[in-house]
Amino acid sequence: MLFMNDEFYMQLAIDEAWEYQLLTYPNPPVGAVVVCDGKIVAIEAHRKAGTSHAEVLALVRAYEALSGETVSIDRYDAHAAHAFLRGLPAGFFAACTIYVTLEPCAHEGKTPSCASLLFELNLERVVVAHPDPIAGHGGGANRLGNVTMGVLEAQAHDLITPFLIWQERAFVVFKLAQTLNGRIGGGYLSSQESLEHVHRIRSVVDRLIIGGGTVRTDRPTLDSRYDPEGRAPDVTIFSGQTEWDHTIPLFDVEGRDVQISDTLACLDTPSLILVEGGDGMLGALGDRIDWMLTYLTPKLSPNEITYNTTTTLRFLHTQRIGVDLMIWSQNLGD
Amino acid sequence: MLFMNDEFYMQLAIDEAWEYQLLTYPNPPVGAVVVCDGKIVAIEAHRKAGTSHAEVLALVRAYEALSGETVSIDRYDAHAAHAFLRGLPAGFFAACTIYVTLEPCAHEGKTPSCASLLFELNLERVVVAHPDPIAGHGGGANRLGNVTMGVLEAQAHDLITPFLIWQERAFVVFKLAQTLNGRIGGGYLSSQESLEHVHRIRSVVDRLIIGGGTVRTDRPTLDSRYDPEGRAPDVTIFSGQTEWDHTIPLFDVEGRDVQISDTLACLDTPSLILVEGGDGMLGALGDRIDWMLTYLTPKLSPNEITYNTTTTLRFLHTQRIGVDLMIWSQNLGD
Numbered sequence: 139m140l141f142m143n144d145e146f147y148m149q150l151a152i153d154e155a156w157e158y159q160l161l162t163y164p165n166p167p168v169g170a171v172v173v174c175d176g177k178i179v180a181i182e183a184h185r186k187a188g189t190s191h192a193e194v195l196a197l198v199r200a201y202e203a204l205s206g207e208t209v210s211i212d213r214y215d216a217h218a219a220h221a222f223l224r225g226l227p228a229g230f231f232a233a234c235t236i237y238v239t240l241e242p243c244a245h246e247g248k249t250p251s252c253a254s255l256l257f258e259l260n261l262e263r264v265v266v267a268h269p270d271p272i273a274g275h276g277g278g279a280n281r282l283g284n285v286t287m288g289v290l291e292a293q294a295h296d297l298i299t300p301f302l303i304w305q306e307r308a309f310v311v312f313k314l315a316q317t318l319n320g321r322i323g324g325g326y327l328s329s330q331e332s333l334e335h336v337h338r339i340r341s342v343v344d345r346l347i348i349g350g351g352t353v354r355t356d357r358p359t360l361d362s363r364y365d366p367e368g369r370a371p372d373v374t375i376f377s378g379q380t381e382w383d384h385t386i387p388l389f390d391v392e393g394r395d396v397q398i399s400d401t402l403a404c405l406d407t408p409s410l411i412l413v414e415g416g417d418g419m420l421g422a423l424g425d426r427i428d429w430m431l432t433y434l435t436p437k438l439s440p441n442e443i444t445y446n447t448t449t450t451l452r453f454l455h456t457q458r459i460g461v462d463l464m465i466w467s468q469n470l471g472d
Numbered sequence: 473m474l475f476m477n478d479e480f481y482m483q484l485a486i487d488e489a490w491e492y493q494l495l496t497y498p499n500p501p502v503g504a505v506v507v508c509d510g511k512i513v514a515i516e517a518h519r520k521a522g523t524s525h526a527e528v529l530a531l532v533r534a535y536e537a538l539s540g541e542t543v544s545i546d547r548y549d550a551h552a553a554h555a556f557l558r559g560l561p562a563g564f565f566a567a568c569t570i571y572v573t574l575e576p577c578a579h580e581g582k583t584p585s586c587a588s589l590l591f592e593l594n595l596e597r598v599v600v601a602h603p604d605p606i607a608g609h610g611g612g613a614n615r616l617g618n619v620t621m622g623v624l625e626a627q628a629h630d631l632i633t634p635f636l637i638w639q640e641r642a643f644v645v646f647k648l649a650q651t652l653n654g655r656i657g658g659g660y661l662s663s664q665e666s667l668e669h670v671h672r673i674r675s676v677v678d679r680l681i682i683g684g685g686t687v688r689t690d691r692p693t694l695d696s697r698y699d700p701e702g703r704a705p706d707v708t709i710f711s712g713q714t715e716w717d718h719t720i721p722l723f724d725v726e727g728r729d730v731q732i733s734d735t736l737a738c739l740d741t742p743s744l745i746l747v748e749g750g751d752g753m754l755g756a757l758g759d760r761i762d763w764m765l766t767y768l769t770p771k772l773s774p775n776e777i778t779y780n781t782t783t784t785l786r787f788l789h790t791q792r793i794g795v796d797l798m799i800w801s802q803n804l805g806d
Contacts, residue, residue, distance in 0.1 A: 142511055142512045142513060142537070146512075175509075175510070176509070176510060176511035177476055177510035177511065178476045178480075179476060203476070316653070316654075317654075318654070318764075318766060318785060318799070318801070319650070319654040319779050319781075320650075320651075320652070320653040320654025320655070320775060321654070321779070420772070430652075432652060434787075436784065436785035436786055436787050436801055437782075437783065437784050437785060438754070438779060438781045438782065438783045438785070439779065439782055440779050440780055440781070440782060441654060441779040445653050445655070445772060445773065445774050445775040446774055447653075447772045447774070448771075448772065448773055448774060449771065449772045450770065450771050451652060451770035451771060451772070452770055452795065453768075453770050453792065453795065453796075453797055456790050456792075456797060458787065458790075461786065461787065462787075463787055463790060463799070465652070465797070467652070467770055
């Protein structure tokens, strides 16, 4: 067991970032931990594109822990948070190390550059897991003095794999909700927390692909009603059937584009795609599935579903979500 | 996310203790974390009955971290480790807090009393998750000055549930190795690390119960060959069949007692029982199963096995084991 070293703190940052996997789309998920005089004072993650980066949220939280005061600014407003941190007394974080899963951005985009901020704040050390992979965006670490690069880089690479792929082509996540023994379907199996999580993901994806069989059988709505700020995703029904019963609720969601297609041409466009379905969709997509997102419900259920799919996965990350387990895995193919 | 508080450190201690769940039989699994001047300097757990307790291992490790020296004594020898710690300069751990998942023992058994040791070492604080549940063994905390009780007590209670039960009656763990989609069997599905873990558990249990159908089909050996210090468990074949093919390897393991029974009378004796089998054994045992231990292999496989079992579980703890996931869950019944 590792403890009190760079890997230990970076693992905490990585785990925190996984909480927002996909939800930061089109940004990468990033986590940050601040350790001052050997004590953990902040564990934060980037939550949503257009809001403060992980480093900024962690430093605001660190300020609160060190000062004992609660900050009244909107910390998710990057400009306000940067301005607040820049206004602190020089050397405030002199005894602090920040662990960041991705190289602080040198790029001034929707938010000010985190590399510039860290340069000004002059922390004791900046520890980075993975270099900025975007051409022209890197070099943030070069500006900083005491930088350690590459701590848990492989784990941080797993974390940002969707981000790396969705800039080139569609990143395809297959969602599967099942009991521990593999029973799919049968009503609302998952915990409320799992449903809310799916709806948060539906809110950010470019498109949801669903199998025609599932549409006929389940007559789903496929909206994001459990995410209070969510929007219903556009839907592609993967089917050769051209005529559909338009009383199926998914056709009646405002502002939604519904397409019916028996090709997967939509996967050629750089985007984030969620797929929901069963064994048929698994087989139809095959190696075009990048990751599986499995919600495992703590039940054993009578199971008469026959799987035809054979594939090898790699477990990437597991976390509790309500009474369920959420398992992220990479599809390695058969 | 919690950090830098008692719950954070105790969670680390609890997670570490889970690494040795069942393996400490007949002792409870116990974890300990030492934090000095706000820095984590040790994370340890009790590993095996008759060897040093978690507190002792953690304090030896803390000494090493604080002094920069490596201790040459056999730290798993409780008498040697206690003597070493008692010989340290007074006040050596004065700036340290120890987090222990179970109240330090007041009882002088195979190992000296940890409560006495902690009293002598006079740490800044002792934080305990769960009181000693054994009549006559408690009261260890009373002797200590600055004690905080009950931090994450519910999680620590889950951790020692097997220990609480196996003193009253048989504690029954049903082992299930399967693919992510619930395929059981089909050869050695699990990772080497999972196989080794099963063999370490087989080495400590009082008896392994296996279904007659599995014996006929798989012709297993059911030994502990992947645990270098292991012993093969005694076996009960749960079956009404009295005549057996004694060329099946399990009958040829030295020093093993094999019984054949169509009752579960052996469950009335206080003991630790491992069950291996499939849906038939699950149904036969039903609510007599206390916990499930599932090794989840990262594959989807064609699955024609029909489950008849219906039960609700509660996920207790999950960890990676090689490429697999190991899931501990409580059987709540249907």
